Amino acid sequence: MSELTRAEVAHVAKLARLRLSDDELDLFTVQLAKILDHAADMQSLDLADVVATAHPYGLINVVRDDVVRPSLERDEVLAMAPDAEDGRFAVPRIMGEAP
Amino acid sequence: MNATTIAEGVRRGELSARTLAEESLRSIRARNDELNVFLHVDESGAMAAAERVDDTVSRGLDPGRLAGVPIALKDNLCQVGVPTTCSSKILEGWRPPYSATVVDRLLEAGAVPMGKTNLDEFAMGSSTETSAFGPTRNPLDPTRVPGGSSGGSAAAVAAAMTPLALGSDTGGSIRQPAALCGIVGVKPTYGLVSRYGLIAFASSLDQIGPFATNVADAALLLEVIAGHDPMDSTSLPEPAPDLVAHLDDGVAGRRVGLVRELIDGADDEIVESVQRAADVLRAAGATIVELSIPELHLGLSAYYLIAPAEASSNLARYDGVRYGLRVDADDVTAMNEVTRTAGFGAEVKRRIMLGTYALSAGYYDAYYGQALKVRTQMIDAFRRAYRQVDLLVGATTPSVAFTFGSKTNDPMAMYLSDVFTIPTNLAGEAALSVPFGRGEANLPIGVQLLGPGRSEAQLFAAARVLEAVERGS
Secondary structure: OOOOOHHHHHHHHHHOOOOOOHHHHHHHHHHHHHHHHHOHHHHOOOOOOOOOOOOOOOOOOOOOOOOOOOOOOHHHHHHOOOOEEOOEEOOOEOOOOOO | OOHHHHHHHHHOOOOOHHHHHHHHHHHHHHHHHHHOOEEEEOHHHHHHHHHHHHHHHHOOOOOOOOOOOEEEEEOOEOOOOOOOOOOOHHHOOOOOOOOOHHHHHHHHOOOEEEEEEOOOHHHOOOOOOOOOOOOOOEOOEOOEOOOOOOHHHHHHHHOOOOOEEEEEOOOOOOHHHHHHHOOEEEEOOOOOEOOOOEOOOOOOOOOEEEEEOOHHHHHHHHHHHEOOOOOOOOOOOOOOOOOHHHOOOOOOOOEEEEEHHHOOOOOHHHHHHHHHHHHHHHHOOOEEEEEOOHHHHHHHHHHHHHHHHHHHHHHHHOOOOOOOOOOOOOEHHHHHHHHHHHHOOHHHHHHHHHHHHHHOOOOOHHHHHHHHHHHHHHHHHHHHHHHHOOEEEEEOOOOOOOEOOOOOOOHHHHHHHHOOOHHHHHHOOEEEEEEEEEOHHHOEEEEEEEEOOOOHHHHHHHHHHHHHHHHHO
């Protein structure tokens, strides 16, 4: 079995901005370990000389001319946001108490 | 009536797009409560699109190659103003401010989008059972899954609600449900169809493709949606290929590889169908070469690290700020956490966790890095095979449609549903599933044809050979 621990799963949940219940932590620890175990067939391969492929045809930068083009209407976009104010997205406070 | 016949009739003024849309709506209403195929039926949008087509015909203008053809859209494709959920509570109620390039091309070609179909949440699943809005039932046997993730789109075509549908295929999500529902499903070459407006799951693997009742309709639909799009930086540079013109090219003189790894572990009845398909291709003039491509066995492991890694990054955007669900909390980080925790279902959380782990410090090289190298080996292995043969043949799925709940408690068992389809996505190549034979309980079997990038015309021609025999029997 993979050596994935419950504490590691809890840490990953924090990185992923998810709050898992105790039951979910237990379940995911078992399930993720099982999936990682399946990946053990890759771990045993010596691929030191193989180049990694992140994209089937190799990503190259695609650029366009730097000219102004129509974009989405701000009001239409903000109308779909959970909260908006003064033409901007609004969120709860991001730091301590406001001065 | 098939899509090709409908479009010809509408273009000649012999059929009314409005009447066809009304018939489609009746078919949808008749079975949607039972099957849960459509999450949203866009009745007013469909009628307006149909009337525009009829109006174009009455003015003597060409309404397009898909004139009046009703089509279903997987609910991860954006259509301006039409609710788009990805079958997730985190996007419930969202209406996109823009349309996917494929949707614009459909409308330009005179097609009539009828609404949005159910899928596994964010296309993560092989049965539609992870949808936040309940599973779709297989129209051929409602006690069984339609496959997934594009299960709603496959079911729409199989239930004759629409003659055509679009899905997306990241690891088999078009071909697998097509096989389980007894229809044709195509995963085009990566980059052939623009992904602009397809809500991202795993960007280096995702590709939009057609569902149809027959090979010719699938080729016609792919021709309409393919071709370069400046809005997708991974779009291939060339215009759409000629596919319909090559439908009757046959397979004479072609070399076709029967791949051991693409039938290993499949049920006997599936293996028999694949072998019978090889016999039919041989009888039609192809040379069958038995091949082994051992690297294909590594596909599942590589995929279930690469796809979750990309997904964990793509789904970081659902943070309660710009669209979709927000659950209130005192500060922004807490708001992000409670929103994501409430908005995502178990399978999406599992894959985000897996991907985040595979990308995290200390594990990146061992998991994600190693998977990317295996991906290179997969591409090289396919290239070697395609130096020996033109196309490959194998199974689409290990079994016919399975029953609800039979794989939901064991993620690895569900993931194995995609073992034969995943390698094509990793390599960025093309493949399709065509109905060929019947198995347990008279359920359909899909045979998979695979080819190198840009081989769609050859794949359709070979699928036509199988289809002709299947229909004749």
